[in-house]
Amino acid sequence: MIENREILLNDPNSERYLVNMGPQHPSTHGVLRLVVGIKGETVDSVQPHCGYIHRGIEKMCEHITYPQIIHLTDRMDYLSAHQNNHAVCLAVENALGVQVPERVQYIRTIMDELSRIASHQLWWATFGMDLGALTTFFYGLRDREKILDIFEESTGSRFLQSYYTPGGLMKDIHPDFQKHVKEFLVYFRKLLPEYDQLLTGNVIYRARSINMGLLSKEDAINYGVTGPSGRGSGFSCDVRKHKPYGVYHKAEFNEILRTEGDVHARYMVHMDEMRESMKIIEQLIDNIPAGDFIAKMKPVIKLPAGEYWQSVETARGELGVYIVSDGNKNPYRMKFRSPNLSNLGVLEKLSIGHKIADLIAIGGSMDYIIPDIDR
Amino acid sequence: MKEILNYFQEIFSAIRSLTTGMKVTGKYFAINAFTDKQVFTQKYPENRKELKMFDAFRGxxxxxxxxxxxxxxxxxxxxxxxxxxxxxxxxxxxxxxxxxxxxxxxxxxxxxxxxxxxxxxxxxxxxxxxxxxxxxxxxxxxxxxxxxxxxxxxxxxxxxxxxx
Missing domain, CATH: 3.30.70.3270 (Alpha-Beta Plaits)
Incomplete structure (x- = not known):
């Protein structure tokens, strides 16, 4: 960074410029600041500067109890709030050796997949908008609204649900939950082809995405790029398949893998994952067993001293929760392995040599959620 | 000769892809012009009296x-x-x-x-x-x-x- 500035200062005739993109740039989807070195219109360096929305969530966790931590994890990757809650709940339950009722596992898995669809819908909507197709934004948000209504009906909140709690759920699902989810699946199956007609085949979109931002499988593994971005490069990293949690082992679904590694491959992984999620929900929604929605837990949860790790697949990749406990009611240290931070690391490698407008497309395809990067 | 053919083919497939997208937006434009079926928004401050939140809503x-x-x-x-x-x-x-x-x-x-x-x-x-x-x-x-x-x-x- 300092080196670059010196080159600029020392050589007034240099054709290289440093341009600040963000922290208030709409295409970065949050307060991410990218210092972009450009020659003409070609990008030759991208340096992300994090910290604009750092809230110290990991530190805050050290002072509050385990049930209280749940509501903070909502605010990391807010589009996969359910999955973030799930990670902490599973870590605590596994540490205590609590067996949660099967009903809870079914509901959690269905909620996770619903929020994955909602997240991918929003991603599709904003990604199209980044590339200049404003219509996608309205269509994506229109369909996402249906899922948010389902969430609001059962959990009480549309966005930051805080629905899971160590041992089970905060409250039981609404009696109409199954009916409304089935209605949504019928509705969305009909509309998903429209997404393809609108954007996937579009000539402008294809020209801007195919062979753009190539990420090799080696780089994906080296940088720890997980989620749809990693799977677009052929890196088989789906935690739902490799380390099943919830009732994913009872559902039949495919891990979407593509080998091209460009923006279009990542796009197609997102689109196909929505179909796979619908398939999972369809298999589970009729089989929710009756029973309690919460296991019997002690009023004060104290983890035995030790270290615990649990990872789940959020809409953006592998979220890991690492708890160090010293036997107290609050953790000694809490660490979140957030998928977006690892995905951000590879951005410079992807965008060098491309035009600055393509940096927007590449950044959009990686699906960054900035509060998850900074935490 | 083949290059020219490819050139025109590309132009035609591009136009076809654009019309496919326009068909979708045109459909919704027509529906919205003549019916209320596709109205997903609410007139919020005006509909305060009828507006009912879900029972579980956390206000x-x-x-x-x-x-x-x-x-x-x-x-x-x-x-x-x-x-x-x-x-x-x-x-x-x-x-x-x-x-x-x-x-x-x-x-x-x-x-x-x-x-x-x-x-x-x-x-x-x-x-x-x-x-x-x-x-x-x-x-x-x-x-x-x-x-x-x-x-x-x-x-x-x-x-x-x-x-x-």
């Missing part, structure tokens, strides 16, 4: 009172302990019950709406179900001090069946 924390202006809070302070942000403060007092015995009761159940993150732990933890979710969501005020609320109504008493 704000309230204390339920029955028709005799009696609440169920005995001032045990479990909600205060469970709140992650310190948005609940219970100011307790001593009160004589009907037998003349001094019991612990609440003077004020102070709830700071501005600090609340709506996680619902206080409501879940309450042993006597004194707290519940309110449906009101229009919290904008001109003065910050109005966000500090006292949940127990003035002159309210504790219900008889609630143990200390």
């Amino acid at each position: 704000e924390v309230i204390m339920t009172h029955n028709e005799n202006n009696e609440h169920r809070c005995n001032g045990c302070g479990i909600c205060e302990l469970n709140c992650p942000n310190g948005s609940i403060e219970i100011i307790a007092k001593k009160e004589n019950n009907e037998d003349g015995k001094a019991i612990r009761a609440i003077d004020q159940h102070v709830y700071q709406l501005a600090m609340c993150t709506f996680c619902g732990l206080c409501i879940k933890a309450c042993p006597s179900n004194a707290l519940d979710w309110g449906q009101d969501f229009e919290h904008a005020v001109f003065d910050r001090s109005k966000l500090t609320k006292v949940l127990n109504q003035p002159g309210s008493k504790i219900q008889k069946d609630i143990k200390e």
Whole structure:
């Protein structure tokens, strides 16, 4: 960074410029600041500067109890709030050796997949908008609204649900939950082809995405790029398949893998994952067993001293929760392995040599959620 | 010759892809022009009277009172302990019950709406179900001090069946 500035200062005739993109740039989807070195219109360096929305969530966790931590994890990757809650709940339950009722596992898995669809819908909507197709934004948000209504009906909140709690759920699902989810699946199956007609085949979109931002499988593994971005490069990293949690082992679904590694491959992984999620929900929604929605837990949860790790697949990749406990009611240290931070690391490698407008497309395809990067 | 053919083929496939997309948007344009079927938005401030939130909706924390202006809070302070942000403060007092015995009761159940993150732990933890979710969501005020609320109504008493 300092080196670059010196080159600029020392050589007034240099054709290289440093341009600040963000922290208030709409295409970065949050307060991410990218210092972009450009020659003409070609990008030759991208340096992300994090910290604009750092809230110290990991530190805050050290002072509050385990049930209280749940509501903070909502605010990391807010589009996969359910999955973030799930990670902490599973870590605590596994540490205590609590067996949660099967009903809870079914509901959690269905909620996770619903929020994955909602997240991918929003991603599709904003990604199209980044590339200049404003219509996608309205269509994506229109369909996402249906899922948010389902969430609001059962959990009480549309966005930051805080629905899971160590041992089970905060409250039981609404009696109409199954009916409304089935209605949504019928509705969305009909509309998903429209997404393809609108954007996937579009000539402008294809020209801007195919062979753009190539990420090799080696780089994906080296940088720890997980989620749809990693799977677009052929890196088989789906935690739902490799380390099943919830009732994913009872559902039949495919891990979407593509080998091209460009923006279009990542796009197609997102689109196909929505179909796979619908398939999972369809298999589970009729089989929710009756029973309690919460296991019997002690009023004060104290983890035995030790270290615990649990990872789940959020809409953006592998979220890991690492708890160090010293036997107290609050953790000694809490660490979140957030998928977006690892995905951000590879951005410079992807965008060098491309035009600055393509940096927007590449950044959009990686699906960054900035509060998850900074935490 | 082949290059020219490819060139024109590309142009035609590009136009075809654009018309495919335009067909979708055109369909919705036509539907919206002649019907109300595709209206997904609400006229919010105008439809206030008909607007009904879901039963589970988390608008704000309230204390339920029955028709005799009696609440169920005995001032045990479990909600205060469970709140992650310190948005609940219970100011307790001593009160004589009907037998003349001094019991612990609440003077004020102070709830700071501005600090609340709506996680619902206080409501879940309450042993006597004194707290519940309110449906009101229009919290904008001109003065910050109005966000500090006292949940127990003035002159309210504790219900008889609630143990200390």
